[in-house]
Amino acid sequence: MSKFLSYLLILSFFFFNSLGTDSSPLSTRCPTHHCGNVTISYPFWVHNVSEQQLCGCNGFGVRCEKGKVILGLPGDWYTYYVKDINYTDHTLTIVDIDVTNKSCPRASHNVSLGTLPLKYSSTDLNLSFNFNCTSYPPTVPSIPCLNIGTNRSYVFVENHETEDFDWSKNCEEKVVVPVKQTQIDTSNLIGGFGMAMNGGFLLDWGRVKNCGTCERSGGYCGYNIIAEELFCFCNDGIIRSGNCKGMFSVIIMWMWECGTDMHELLLHPCLGF
Ligand SMILES: *[C@@H]1O[C@H](CO)[C@@H](O)[C@H](O)[C@H]1NC(C)=O
Ligand SMILES: *[C@@H]1O[C@H](CO)[C@@H](O)[C@H](O)[C@H]1NC(C)=O
Ligand SMILES: *[C@@H]1O[C@H](CO)[C@@H](O)[C@H](O)[C@H]1NC(C)=O
Ligand SMILES: *[C@@H]1O[C@H](CO)[C@@H](O)[C@H](O)[C@H]1NC(C)=O
Ligand SMILES: *[C@@H]1O[C@H](CO)[C@@H](O)[C@H](O)[C@H]1NC(C)=O
Ligand SMILES: *[C@@H]1O[C@H](CO)[C@@H](O)[C@H](O)[C@H]1NC(C)=O
Ligand SMILES: *[C@@H]1O[C@H](CO)[C@@H](O)[C@H](O)[C@H]1NC(C)=O
Ligand SMILES: *[C@@H]1O[C@H](CO)[C@@H](O)[C@H](O)[C@H]1NC(C)=O
Numbered sequence: 001m002s003k004f005l006s007y008l009l010i011l012s013f014f015f016f017n018s019l020g021t022d023s024s025p026l027s028t029r030c031p032t033h034h035c036g037n038v039t040i041s042y043p044f045w046v047h048n049v050s051e052q053q054l055c056g057c058n059g060f061g062v063r064c065e066k067g068k069v070i071l072g073l074p075g076d077w078y079t080y081y082v083k084d085i086n087y088t089d090h091t092l093t094i095v096d097i098d099v100t101n102k103s104c105p106r107a108s109h110n111v112s113l114g115t116l117p118l119k120y121s122s123t124d125l126n127l128s129f130n131f132n133c134t135s136y137p138p139t140v141p142s143i144p145c146l147n148i149g150t151n152r153s154y155v156f157v158e159n160h161e162t163e164d165f166d167w168s169k170n171c172e173e174k175v176v177v178p179v180k181q182t183q184i185d186t187s188n189l190i191g192g193f194g195m196a197m198n199g200g201f202l203l204d205w206g207r208v209k210n211c212g213t214c215e216r217s218g219g220y221c222g223y224n225i226i227a228e229e230l231f232c233f234c235n236d237g238i239i240r241s242g243n244c245k246g247m248f249s250v251i252i253m254w255m256w257e258c259g260t261d262m263h264e265l266l267l268h269p270c271l272g273f
Contacts, residue, residue, distance in 0.1 A: 035064035038082055042220055043211070059116045060205075070097070074114025083200050091121060095200035096177075103194045104145035106131065106153075107175045113203075121202035124178040125186075126158035127193060132172035137165050143190050155189045177201075217243035 211221030
């Protein structure tokens with residue numbers, strides 16, 4: 001119990017200091033960052049150890065390195081450059097870091113969105129690659145820059161692969177890569193896939209699912225990675241569990257469940273509220 005009480009004391013100190021007596025508008029607590037040409041603001045947030053991460057949603061944390069915005073996606077947390085975030089139509093354009101600046105890129109993995117509240121845009125088109133095929137239909141053109149010895153590699157618009165041939169049986173790997181429809185001429189996939197992949201693809205984020213009720217009540221949604229819970233940051237400076245019309249602050253509940261060392265909790269770089 002004494003442990004709990006000390007959490008309570010430290011936490012209320014922290015919250016009253018950082019929120020309660022702070023009359024600044026939420027926008028200063030959900031700071032906008034600029035990284036290269038990209039503006040990063042809610043629901044995205046920048047991993048920054050020297051700043052309390054107060055706003056944004058789990059999985060939407062980005063890094064800013066040398067003027068480039070870097071996003072990891074689930075799966076093996078493959079990394080992507082974020083070329084653009086459009087806050088009007090809720091889209092982001094990302095490019096697989098492995099393919100950037102390569103004229104003949106060999107995609108190494110599928111895209112994985114995991115459980116992130118992201119969707120492929122309807123303006124994307126999936127390219128389907130079959131790499132290192134040891135046998136193949138003789139008349140289908142292959143990608144010259146990826147051929148090795150007698151092995152051939154192929155690119156198709158997904159679901160438009162040459163029929164009557166079992167690519168999966170004859171090739172080493174299939175990888176599906178989204179590109180922007182406008183970046184590729186489907187009659188010249190072999191000549192154009194490299195450029196198209198460098199142009200990246202679009203994802204829609206829409207409203208983060210469970211953040212909707214919070215946002216509609218005028219709050220900013222935050223996710224605490226340690227408590228694994230969503231919080232709503234309201235204009236009156238109170239953090240609530242559901243939305244800004246709710247009566248209860250969740251802080252005490254949250255501490256009760258939290259076995260983490262307080263120091264670590266406050267300084268944790270992923271405190272991704
Ligand atoms: C920023 O935009 C300018 C003009 O469009 C472009 O020349 C420059 O390469 C961009 N910088 C980055 C880091 O993308
Ligand atoms: C991290 O935050 C500090 C203090 O606000 C700021 O000076 C610095 O530029 C930030 N770093 C990044 C990578 O955003
Ligand atoms: C965002 O997307 C909208 C709709 O496609 C477009 O009109 C607008 O110019 C875009 N904004 C930026 C900053 O690119
Ligand atoms: C691609 O190459 C250009 C020119 O060499 C360079 O300015 C740019 O930073 C490179 N982009 C990436 C993402 O490495
Ligand atoms: C591309 O592939 C992804 C993942 O398999 C799928 O969710 C998406 O709908 C596909 N997009 C198109 C335009 O077919
Ligand atoms: C084909 O396989 C060889 C040997 O494993 C590998 O070095 C090469 O990168 C592969 N090529 C492609 C396009 O996957
Ligand atoms: C050709 O591809 C097969 C897998 O399909 C791979 O085992 C082999 O090493 C490749 N050959 C060359 C010369 O890369
Ligand atoms: C990529 O996804 C396709 C189906 O969309 C699947 O057949 C293929 O095995 C996947 N490739 C890898 C490397 O996981």
